Amino acid sequence: MYICKYCGKTYNKWQGVCNQCGNWNTIEEQEDAKKEQTVSIESLKKLLSSKDFFKKIPSHVHIIDEIxxxxxxxxxxxxxAGEPGIGKSTLALQIAAASGLKTVYVSGEETPVQIAERARRIVTKNEGLINILYSTNTNQVTDYILDNKPELVIVDSIQTITTPEVGTPAGFPTQVRESAYRLVTSAKKTGSILILIGQITKSGTIAGPKTLEHLVDTVIYLEGDKSTSLRIGKCRKNRFGKTGSVSVFNISEKGVQEVKSPSSAFLSDEADSQIGLARTIVMEGTLPIAIELQSLSSFSLFSFPKRVVRGIDLNKALLILGIVEKYTRVDFNRQDVYINVGGGISVKEPGVDLAIAVSLISSFFNIPLPPTSFYIGELELSGRVRKPRENKERINTAMQCGAKEIFTGVVGKSENYNRQKGAVNIVELKSIKDLQKYIRKV
Structure with a gap:
C-alpha cells in the first residue's frame, strides 16, 4: 500500500503526484501493520443502570458549562479552536484551575516558566493539582496518561505534537491525525477528559485534516476581534448535549468573565447616525445577538473594482450586490466595495441580507442611518424580502436594544402584538425596491 505522507491519501500503486493535495514525491510505500486492538463488549442494560452513566463533571467556568x-x-x-491570540490557552488554564481535577498541561509551544507566569495571573486555587509536561512527542504524552491516569489532560497545541513513526513534520495532516488518534485513544482508556487546543487557518477552518473534528466529541470555536476583549464561543459539535450553544464573554490578563448582556455586547456606544452602518439581529444557536454591518463604497481607479469582506462569505456579498444593483438601480460597477461585521465575529445566516443591502445603499448615497433603526430580513433573487426564522425573538431583542424602527419582511398575525409595545414602528418590506424611499426620508 502506498500513502501520501502529507494528506494521508492511499493508493494501490506508486505515482509521482498526489491527486488529493497536489504535492509531488510525497507518496511512499508502507508495510501493512495490524495494530493490536482489544475487543471490549459491554451490556447496554448494565451501562444504563450505572450511576456514572453520563454523569456531568462541571468545569466551574460558567461559559464552558453553558456551552x-x-x-x-x-x-x-x-x-x-481559534485564531492565535484569541484566548484559547488562557481559557484552558482557567478550566484546569477552576475544575479542581488532577490535571496535566502538555505544552509544545510555551516553556513551563512561561506557563507559570501566565498562571500567576489566572490560577488562584488548586495549584497543586496541575502538572506541566513540556513535550512534543506523542508517545511520551500517551505513556504519561496511561501510567498516571490524570482526570484532565490539556494539549497545547495539537499542531505541535508529533508521532515519530509517521515521519512528517509537525502540523502535517497525517501527523495531526495520527497524534490526535493516539491521544484520544489513551484518554478513552483511562477515562481522562482531553482538551485539544487547535489553530485555525486563514479560511477559518481548523488546521489539519477534517478527520480531526470527527475524532473528538465536542468542538468549540472562539471568535472575536483581538484588539478588544470581547469573545464569543460557539459549539459546532457535541455528542453529549445540544449543538449550537453560544456564550459571550470578556477575556483579560486575569482570565475570562461572563458578559451580563450578551445580546447588546457587540453594539457600539455611538449615538449619532452614521453612513454605511446598519444594525441587525443574528441568531447564534438559540441566542439572539445585535450586531453592526459596516459598508463602504468608493470610486475605483481599476478596471476590476475591489470586493473586500470580513465576517461574511464573499459569495454572499457578491449575491447581495447583484440583487441591489438589479432592483434598486444602484450601480457598483465602478465602485470598490468593503463590507465588515463589527466585533470580529463571523456570520453565515441569511437573516443579515437586508442589513448588508441597506448599509451598501447608505454608503453609496452618503445617507446616515440612525442607530435606533434595525434591519432584519432575507433577500431572494427576485428582490423579495422574507422574514428570517425566529423573527419574533429577533424583533423583541431589537426592542430591548433601543430600536424605534424595525424593517423586516411581512410579519405574521402572531407577531402583530409587537407593534403595540412602546413607540416601535415595524415597517414591512415586500421587496428591496421599497428600501430607497425609506432611506431617502432619513
Missing amino acids: IAGGFVKGQTLLL
Whole structure:
C-alpha cells in the first residue's frame, strides 16, 4: 500500500503526484501493520443502570458549562479552536484551575516558566493539582496518561505534537491525525477528559485534516476581534448535549468573565447616525445577538473594482450586490466595495441580507442611518424580502436594544402584538425596491 505522507491519501500503486493535495514525491510505500486492538463488549442494560452513566463533571467556568450543557463526561475529548491570540490557552488554564481535577498541561509551544507566569495571573486555587509536561512527542504524552491516569489532560497545541513513526513534520495532516488518534485513544482508556487546543487557518477552518473534528466529541470555536476583549464561543459539535450553544464573554490578563448582556455586547456606544452602518439581529444557536454591518463604497481607479469582506462569505456579498444593483438601480460597477461585521465575529445566516443591502445603499448615497433603526430580513433573487426564522425573538431583542424602527419582511398575525409595545414602528418590506424611499426620508 502506498500513502501520501502529507494528506494521508492511499493508493494501490506508486505515482509521482498526489491527486488529493497536489504535492509531488510525497507518496511512499508502507508495510501493512495490524495494530493490536482489544475487543471490549459491554451490556447496554448494565451501562444504563450505572450511576456514572453520563454523569456531568462541571468545569466551574460558567461559559464552558453553558456551552457543553452542564459539564464534561469521563473520557470526553474537546477541541478548542481559534485564531492565535484569541484566548484559547488562557481559557484552558482557567478550566484546569477552576475544575479542581488532577490535571496535566502538555505544552509544545510555551516553556513551563512561561506557563507559570501566565498562571500567576489566572490560577488562584488548586495549584497543586496541575502538572506541566513540556513535550512534543506523542508517545511520551500517551505513556504519561496511561501510567498516571490524570482526570484532565490539556494539549497545547495539537499542531505541535508529533508521532515519530509517521515521519512528517509537525502540523502535517497525517501527523495531526495520527497524534490526535493516539491521544484520544489513551484518554478513552483511562477515562481522562482531553482538551485539544487547535489553530485555525486563514479560511477559518481548523488546521489539519477534517478527520480531526470527527475524532473528538465536542468542538468549540472562539471568535472575536483581538484588539478588544470581547469573545464569543460557539459549539459546532457535541455528542453529549445540544449543538449550537453560544456564550459571550470578556477575556483579560486575569482570565475570562461572563458578559451580563450578551445580546447588546457587540453594539457600539455611538449615538449619532452614521453612513454605511446598519444594525441587525443574528441568531447564534438559540441566542439572539445585535450586531453592526459596516459598508463602504468608493470610486475605483481599476478596471476590476475591489470586493473586500470580513465576517461574511464573499459569495454572499457578491449575491447581495447583484440583487441591489438589479432592483434598486444602484450601480457598483465602478465602485470598490468593503463590507465588515463589527466585533470580529463571523456570520453565515441569511437573516443579515437586508442589513448588508441597506448599509451598501447608505454608503453609496452618503445617507446616515440612525442607530435606533434595525434591519432584519432575507433577500431572494427576485428582490423579495422574507422574514428570517425566529423573527419574533429577533424583533423583541431589537426592542430591548433601543430600536424605534424595525424593517423586516411581512410579519405574521402572531407577531402583530409587537407593534403595540412602546413607540416601535415595524415597517414591512415586500421587496428591496421599497428600501430607497425609506432611506431617502432619513
